[in-house]
Amino acid sequence: MLSFILRRFVSMIVTLWLIITLTFFLMHAAPGNPFEKEGKGLPDAVAANLNAFYNLDKPLIVQYGLYLQNLVKFDLGPSIANSSDSVNKIIARGFPVSFQLGLVAILFAIVTGIALGVVAALRHNRLIDYVAMVIAVIGISVPSFVLASLLIKYLAVEWKLFPTATWGTWQHVVLPALALAFSPIAIIARLTRTNMLEVLTAEYIETARAKGLSPATIVFKHALRNAILPVVTLLGALIANILTGSFVIEKIFAIPGMGKYFVAGINNRDYSVIMGTTVFYSTLLIFMMFVVDVLYSIIDPRIKFHGKEREG
Amino acid sequence: MIVSDELFTPMRKDNLSAEAIVRPQLTYWQEAWLRLRGNKLALAGLVIIIILGVMAIAGPIISPHDYAKQSMITKNQPPSAENWFGTDDFGRDVFTRVWHGARISLFVGLMAALIDFFIGVLYGGIAGYLGGRVDNIMMRFVDILYGLPYLLVVILLMVVMGSGLVTIIVALSATGWIGMARTVRGQVLQMKNSEYVLAAKTMGAKPFYIVRKHLLPNTIGIIIVYVTLSVPSAIFAEAFLSFLGLGIQAPMASWGTMANDGLPTILSGHWWRLFFPAFFISMTMLAFNVLGDGLRDAFDPKTRR
Amino acid sequence: MEKLLEVDGLQVAFKTHGGPIQAVRGVSFTLHKGETIAIVGESGCGKSVTAKSIMRLIPEHIGKIVGGKMLFQGKDLAQLPEKEMREMRGSQISMIFQDAMTSLNPTISIGEQIMEGIIRHQKVPRSEAKRQATEILQLVGIANPESRLKQYLHQFSGGMRQRIMIAIALVCKPAILIADEPTTALDVTIQAQIIELFQTIQRKTGVSIIMITHDLGVVAKIADRVNVMYAGKVVESGPVREIFYNPQHPYTKGLLSSMPRLDADRNIPLSPIPGTPPDLFAPPAGCAFAARCEYALEVCRAHQPEETQLGSKHVVSCWLQDPRAKKLTTAQQSPTGT
Numbered sequence: 039m040l041s042f043i044l045r046r047f048v049s050m051i052v053t054l055w056l057i058i059t060l061t062f063f064l065m066h067a068a069p070g071n072p073f074e075k076e077g078k079g080l081p082d083a084v085a086a087n088l089n090a091f092y093n094l095d096k097p098l099i100v101q102y103g104l105y106l107q108n109l110v111k112f113d114l115g116p117s118i119a120n121s122s123d124s125v126n127k128i129i130a131r132g133f134p135v136s137f138q139l140g141l142v143a144i145l146f147a148i149v150t151g152i153a154l155g156v157v158a159a160l161r162h163n164r165l166i167d168y169v170a171m172v173i174a175v176i177g178i179s180v181p182s183f184v185l186a187s188l189l190i191k192y193l194a195v196e197w198k199l200f201p202t203a204t205w206g207t208w209q210h211v212v213l214p215a216l217a218l219a220f221s222p223i224a225i226i227a228r229l230t231r232t233n234m235l236e237v238l239t240a241e242y243i244e245t246a247r248a249k250g251l252s253p254a255t256i257v258f259k260h261a262l263r264n265a266i267l268p269v270v271t272l273l274g275a276l277i278a279n280i281l282t283g284s285f286v287i288e289k290i291f292a293i294p295g296m297g298k299y300f301v302a303g304i305n306n307r308d309y310s311v312i313m314g315t316t317v318f319y320s321t322l323l324i325f326m327m328f329v330v331d332v333l334y335s336i337i338d339p340r341i342k343f344h345g346k347e348r349e350g
Numbered sequence: 351m352i353v354s355d356e357l358f359t360p361m362r363k364d365n366l367s368a369e370a371i372v373r374p375q376l377t378y379w380q381e382a383w384l385r386l387r388g389n390k391l392a393l394a395g396l397v398i399i400i401i402l403g404v405m406a407i408a409g410p411i412i413s414p415h416d417y418a419k420q421s422m423i424t425k426n427q428p429p430s431a432e433n434w435f436g437t438d439d440f441g442r443d444v445f446t447r448v449w450h451g452a453r454i455s456l457f458v459g460l461m462a463a464l465i466d467f468f469i470g471v472l473y474g475g476i477a478g479y480l481g482g483r484v485d486n487i488m489m490r491f492v493d494i495l496y497g498l499p500y501l502l503v504v505i506l507l508m509v510v511m512g513s514g515l516v517t518i519i520v521a522l523s524a525t526g527w528i529g530m531a532r533t534v535r536g537q538v539l540q541m542k543n544s545e546y547v548l549a550a551k552t553m554g555a556k557p558f559y560i561v562r563k564h565l566l567p568n569t570i571g572i573i574i575v576y577v578t579l580s581v582p583s584a585i586f587a588e589a590f591l592s593f594l595g596l597g598i599q600a601p602m603a604s605w606g607t608m609a610n611d612g613l614p615t616i617l618s619g620h621w622w623r624l625f626f627p628a629f630f631i632s633m634t635m636l637a638f639n640v641l642g643d644g645l646r647d648a649f650d651p652k653t654r655r
Numbered sequence: 656m657e658k659l660l661e662v663d664g665l666q667v668a669f670k671t672h673g674g675p676i677q678a679v680r681g682v683s684f685t686l687h688k689g690e691t692i693a694i695v696g697e698s699g700c701g702k703s704v705t706a707k708s709i710m711r712l713i714p715e716h717i718g719k720i721v722g723g724k725m726l727f728q729g730k731d732l733a734q735l736p737e738k739e740m741r742e743m744r745g746s747q748i749s750m751i752f753q754d755a756m757t758s759l760n761p762t763i764s765i766g767e768q769i770m771e772g773i774i775r776h777q778k779v780p781r782s783e784a785k786r787q788a789t790e791i792l793q794l795v796g797i798a799n800p801e802s803r804l805k806q807y808l809h810q811f812s813g814g815m816r817q818r819i820m821i822a823i824a825l826v827c828k829p830a831i832l833i834a835d836e837p838t839t840a841l842d843v844t845i846q847a848q849i850i851e852l853f854q855t856i857q858r859k860t861g862v863s864i865i866m867i868t869h870d871l872g873v874v875a876k877i878a879d880r881v882n883v884m885y886a887g888k889v890v891e892s893g894p895v896r897e898i899f900y901n902p903q904h905p906y907t908k909g910l911l912s913s914m915p916r917l918d919a920d921r922n923i924p925l926s927p928i929p930g931t932p933p934d935l936f937a938p939p940a941g942c943a944f945a946a947r948c949e950y951a952l953e954v955c956r957a958h959q960p961e962e963t964q965l966g967s968k969h970v971v972s973c974w975l976q977d978p979r980a981k982k983l984t985t986a987q988q989s990p991t992g993t
Contacts, residue, residue: 049490053497061506068510179636181589184628187613241758247712249772249823250744259771260760267762282501286593290613301594304509312509316502323499339762339807357954358979361945 043332050328057320058109062102065309091116114314119306125314128299133318135205136288136295140280142215147222147276152266154223155230159265160257162235170227177224182283186217186290203292214291218283222276226269233265240264270334274327281319378567385648392644398637402630406456409449417442417450418601426620436622438611447603448626454604455585455634458518462584463577465523470530471573477531478538479561489535492528500525504587508596515598518591522584533576537569571649578642582635589631605631656687659727659863660709660831666722667701667708676935678704680887681723686831691857691864693878693895695871695910699932701887702867706833708733709865710750711740727831746776749824753836755816759808759823766804769823776827787826794859795822795852814845821852828860835867850876871914875899880968883907886932886943893969903971905948942974950975952983 086095096104108115114125158170193213194202200213237243238261246260288297296315303311386392410417415433421441429436435444477488507521541547547564555563585605591597592606603611605627612624667679679701686692694702707713708720711732725732727748732740752758760768766788773784785804792800795818808816817837824832834853838846850873857864866878874881875895882892883906891904902908909928930947933939939946945955954974963976974980 049493050497053494056494057498057503060503064506064510175636175639178639180632181586181609181628181635183589183593183609183613184624184632187624187628241752241754242760244712245752245758245820245823246760248710248744248750250741250746250775251771252741255771255775260763264760264762278499278501282499282590286590289593304505305595307509312506316506319502320499324497327497337762339764339809353954353958353977355979357952357957358974358977358983359953360983361951361953361956 042335046328046331050324053324054321057324058106058317059102061313061316061320062105063098065313066098066101068307068309109317114317115310117308118310119303119308125311125318128311129296129314129318132294132296132299135293136284136297139211139214139218139288139293139295140277140284142211143218143280143284144222144277146215147219147226147280148269148273150219151223151226152230152269154227156234156257156262156265158227158231159234159238167231170231174224174228174231177220177227180220182217182221183286183290185220186214186287189213189217190290203290205291205293205295210291210293214284214287214293217290218280218287221283222279225272225276225279229269229272230265233268234261237261237265267334267338270330270337273330274323277326278323281323382571382645382648386644389644389647391640392648395637395639395641395644398633399641402452402634402637403456405449406452409452410446413443413446413449415443415446417446417603419443426623428620429622435626436620438608438623439620444608444622444626447608448605448630451603451605451608451627452630454515454598454602455588455606455631458515458522458588458604459581459585459634459638461519462522462526462587463580465519466526466530466580467573467577469523469527470576471534473527474531474534474536475538475565478535478542479565481539481542485535485539489532492531495525495528496532498525500528501587501590504591505594505596508591513591513596513599515602518588518597521591522587526580526584530573530576530580533572534569537572538565541565541568571645575642575646575649578638578645582638582642585631585634585638605634656690658685659688660686661726662686662705662709662723663726664723665705665708665720665725665733667704667713667718668721669718670716671936673936677938678718678887678935679708680935680938682882682884682887682889683723684882684889684892686863686865688830688863689857689861690879691853691866691877692880692882693866693868693874694882694884695868695874696884697869697910697932700884702884703835705884706750706835706865706867709831709833710744710748711735711737712744712750742776745772745824745829746827747829748831748833749827749829750833750835751817751820751824751837754840755820756808756813756840758820759816761808764805764807765811765819769804769819769826772823773826788822791822791826792819794825794856795819797822813841814848817841817845817849818852821849821856825856825860825862828862830863831865832862833865833867836869837866838868838870838873846873853877871899871910883910886938887935888943888972890944890973891969891971893966893971897966897969901969903965903969903976904944904973905950905975906944907971909947942972952980954980 105115112126114129117123117125117128154170154173158167161167190202190213193199200209201207204210240261243256243260246256251260284295285297285300287293288295289301292298296319299311300315302308303315413434419442421437423441424433424437425439425441427433427437427441429444433443433445435448437443438447473488473492477485477492503525504521507524508517511517511521541564547560550560550564588597588604589606589609592604593610595610597607597610598604608627609624609631612620612627615621615623662685663683665679665682666677668675668677682701682705684692684694694705696702704713704718709725709732711720713719720733723733727743730739732743735743759765766785769788769791770781770784773779773787774781777784779787788804789800792803797803797815797818811819817840821837837853838849841849853864853866854877856862864877866873868874878895880893881895881898882889883898883904884890885906891898891902891907898907899911902911906928909926912926913928915925928947933943933946939956940959941957942948942951942955942960945951948955952974954977958974960972960974960976962970962972964970965976
């Protein structure tokens, strides 16, 4: 168990280092000097000053070393587009908003997805099963921005149930969280349903019935637990899905989250913001996946014994 | 019960073997095709894909309009006999642009899936077949890459390489092959240790023969399913990138960029500018996904539900 | 001996797309207190379905009891409402299955799986349930039961798992234990241990056992009486000695001669029964075994044979028992010469 966590931790660190290095060199391989992007020629002295401020006058390898050094101190450096702003400040402004939105979306997705999948499996081949599967198919077929536009058009503009955009009250969270959660709901519901159907035909369910347990006990204690275990392994990917999905959703709903700053960073070619955001999100994600793996090894007793992930 | 005495004679042993019903011999492919044919949903998906493909080629040709020609007089026209899907804010014909976009979106999806396929099969196949230490090193590398948030990497690559058709495909393939490699490697590894491959080996079969006769036929199903499902995910990713302003540049358009341009029409009421590209993206996703699911069931009847 | 369970004319049909399959077509037998009966037959003969029907474990959308009675403690189990049946399961009648590896939940601790039955039926606090669970593990021969309770399925060996399953079934002291192929998935040496365990348990608790098996060796060792099933019917039943030394039905004879014996002449090869069981979508009008029977008469194809009582307990359903058939066979050749 401990050796599993340790091994997993080391691989997390390596992945992190890789993404940081990759991001750094990619950004520095990007064509042109960031200051010339503006289109206006800067006086040589100003350019030299700026280069010195951003350490751009030093050899690349030194810059890389300095970047890593600052990273360890959780300093992601200043923004290029606006030198009085730092990436840390941008994250401090944007992330709480994105976190709130993402958390609501992921919780909503997990609860709804599992509920839908379980009900569909228990009522296999009945109306509710078909309804759930139609929702699931729509969820993986319709891009989130299309869904978001539909939600805005009907729930916000026509029926005026929720505000169209921006951020502030809890009502502002509903529509973007819904749009963001839809495709994860579909994925979770499908997986849960398939697993549940399989588990319900397992022989240990028959054993549980032979003990005289009630149907509710059988479903919740014996079947559900084993059916949703694989969903846990999916959590990492789902969090990534919601995270990147929020770039689009935040743009549509004009939410002042990380996505907004990231997209602005892309449009302004603000390399330090792009780099900082990527590093920040990657760290977050990779750490989440690490947590999920450790969590899985705790809730599935079979893993402790073998000390490694099961195949397939 | 009264039973007549005549019946107490030894039974004639005729037509007793008649109960053996001879099942027609089918090849793997015939059987898979039969199962796929029985799956109406998957067939519908296949038909939709064919129609979309045909329209992507024929659409811009049968339309009297040019996809890039602007006209301020005819801007934002609703669908009519003249402009079947209406016009956009530059007066360009949406019908022509949708099918032009289909070419780009489908091309991106197919190319990315194809490149994933080649790299993934090669990498996964080599790792799985050689096994041992080589496999260990190759897979450790893949595991690390697998931990990267793939859309972020794609975005990064797009920022560096600049937007465009080729860069999108390159960026998508740079991360897309990993899943394929893992799947293929797992399959090959499992099969390599199976009894029937061991049996073939004990009979002195050469490696190439084993690959051709055992590994390939048994992995091809899963590979086809994987490719089918990676087409829509590439199209999805392209739409996503276009949406962030990293996609195809004007005047060319993919469904993603068109949907992005059409987004403000939720409020302005020019619904057709968002509806058509969004509708065709959704149809494509749907078609490829149900076909992929159908193929999975067809190639592996065990998973069927 | 006191009658415990009387199964009378049990019929079970499965729903399929191709129409109903008549898996059990009128099975009758009696189980007395403290005895062990065996139900033997080849795969698909309906023996497991019979067992599951007594427990009413066949899900309604899959199959149904379409006829017959199962009297237990003055109640007909076939008619009992599901809620009352649930009270019976695990407390009055228990069942163990073939493969403990798949029949026990891999993600719930062994202790919990034993205790949940106790808590369900006896409504006792967890501490008491734990005490009983420890006790039962000891009874089935598992060392260090206290610490073993916290462990999971994969931490036990094959024989241990089967012992745990037996413990789960016995923990509420049921009157009847149904064992569906309990030794089939085990090594031969472990098989012998498990059989011995059944005998020990029966001695200690007085439980009546219905042993479902295709292994005649198991039957010889443990059963008091045997029911031989073929194509959903009991074709011959009787005390174990009668069945082994004086089999009357050609199918029973076939089963016995396909079993290796230590005392047999090694030059005579084992003789398998040729052919396959009939299709139960459309069961034959006459005797289901007729098509595979080397002594079959025309009457076998046309009519169902009736039960013939031989001795006090030995019953066989075969046309060869008819005096007219006896005349015929003595005139030609002796059917008992196998």
